[in-house]
Amino acid sequence: MATFATALEAHRASINALNVYPVPDGDTGTNMALTLASVVEALDTLGDTDDLDDVCGAIAKGSLMGARGNSGVILSQLLRGLVGSIGDSAPDGHGLAAALSAAATAAYGAVGNPVEGTILTVAREAGEAAVAADSADVVAVIDAARTQAADALERTPTMLQVLADAGVVDAGGAGFVLFLDSMLHVVDGREIPEPAIVEVLDLSAISSAPAGNDAEKSIADLRYEVMFFLDAPDDSIEGFKSAWAEIGDSIVVVGGDGLWNCHVHCDDIGAAIECGIAVGRPHGIRITDLLEELEESAWVQEAMGTSSVPADGRTSAVVAVAVGDGVVGIFRSLGVAKVVVGGQTMNPSTADLLEAVEAVGADEVILLPNNKNIIPVAEQVDSQSDKTVRVLGSRSVAEGFASLLAYDPEATAEENVANMGDAASAVVAGEVTQAVRESATDVGPVVAGDFIGIGPGGIRAIGPTPVEATTALLADLIDDTHELMTLIAGADATEADVVAIEAWVEANHPDVEVEAHEGGQPLYPFYIGIE
Secondary structure, eight states: OHHHHHHHHHHHHHHHTTOOOSSOSSOHHHHHHHHHHHHHHHHHTTOSOOOHHHHHHHHHHHHHHHOOHHHHHHHHHHHHHHHHTOOSSOOOHHHHHHHHHHHHHHHHHHBSSOOSSSHHHHHHHHHHHHHHHOOSOHHHHHHHHHHHHHHHHHHHHHHOHHHHHHTOOOHHHHHHHHHHHHHHHHHHOOOOOOOOOOOOOOGGGGGGSOTTOHHHHHHHHOOEEEEEEEEOOGGGHHHHHHHHHTTEEEEEEEEETTEEEEEEEESOHHHHHHHHHHHSEEEEEEEEETTOHHHHHHHHHHHTTOOSSOTTOOSEEEEEEEOSHHHHHHHHHTTOSEEEEOBTTBOOOHHHHHHHHHHSSOSEEEEEOOSTTTHHHHTTSGGGOSSEEEEOOOOSHHHHHHHHTTOOTTSOHHHHHHHHHHHHHTOEEEEEEEOSSOEEETTEEEOTTOEEEEETTEEEEEESSHHHHHHHHHHHHOOTTOOEEEEEEOTTOOHHHHHHHHHHHHHHOTTSEEEEEEOOOSSOSEEEEEO
8 A cells, every 4th residue: 555655646647647528537646646645644553563454444444534536436445345355364366356356346336327448447357357367376366457457448548439539548547557566566576667758638639529428528517526424324325326316427435334435526516415414414525616627736735745835826815615506616716715515504613624724725824604603613723723724704605705805815814804804894794594493583473484584683584485585685784875786596596586686676776786696505595795
């Protein structure tokens, strides 16, 4: 494992260069290297031990908890399948062949829609060759597996048109061949190949893939990568994967005994998370905007220990808490370096926020909680980090948006908090949601199912529909000094609802301009910001 981790770090750039999708799943070499770094870290905690069960357990747990990206999760399952087949003593060639075969079987079982021409094919053919060698000699078995894996890797462009168009082999498959090279280095002293020099690819050719190649197109078209750990009963996972198959692709779910590492590409972040909530407890949620690969470079460099200065030149960076694909997109467009998924009913932990803070490529960080319940948690992060972390007490998404208009990446966190706080305080924020229980309020009784409009002073409006609750709230909040209203429509809001609210504002406050955006947030049909 240590040799493989070192080899992956050396080959990371050349494997990354093999990525061919216009919306790549992170960088394959980097994700595999980070996954192995977690394995080595888990092994280091064992100290000096000869207990093979402990070693195998550390490899399985370390790869599960540290898996990054689609390629990292598949690699994790390959490693878990491998060590799960090894008994309490080191195997001979026959045992190792069975373990390599079990690794491929486990990886195929974890992927929702297995695609040939990927690391799956390379691992499967390697396992088949290892078994066919029918030898007790470990070196002979690994040699047979490596020879076949290399052959399969060379043939991956014949199985995936996108690889043929780009003129490269599969990146994950190349990483798996490197795994076998690492084995041969340890058991037979062979040299690990030098990293290949790969020219930057012309991705324009990818659009020429034949019509009907839906498996490839779906991966490239989907906007977000969603990953989280899921505490859920083992017998619920097949249903969970089926639910994910309805909303996304590139599905990989690995784990067992109630803990699962889950990965999907989709356009609806909220729906992906809700599928997890339906069967258990998602945590450690990570969202990557696959169209914003440059923003990803900061945390990658820091995680790999290669960043000596902020990757994007920022003195300070912003980490925001939000949910909803549209809301996340707006925060990113306003300069947020990292978004932690959370909000009402989904409050992230201090550890979640700390992980995001450590991931950005700046030594000073501003946290935007965007929810009053998250502010106390956010305030714990500074004491847990070597970075300077300051919390802007934004209580709503609207305040968070407004504050970012005053964000200066070249200013310090202290300066930004002061200026951004002034901008946030100039906004009157509101939100509309549906009551889940009866309650007495200043504006009358609420029963379960009512829609309620919440302003700075609490519940200010009640209505039977989202539109009626929203317009009643606006009637309470808007006055003659206001000029602009921002309306963020949630997952359950319809276009007709938005049009009706815009018409109400036009009729009652013609001097107020309305900017409407699709936020996609769950539970809240509308967020409102009035300036």
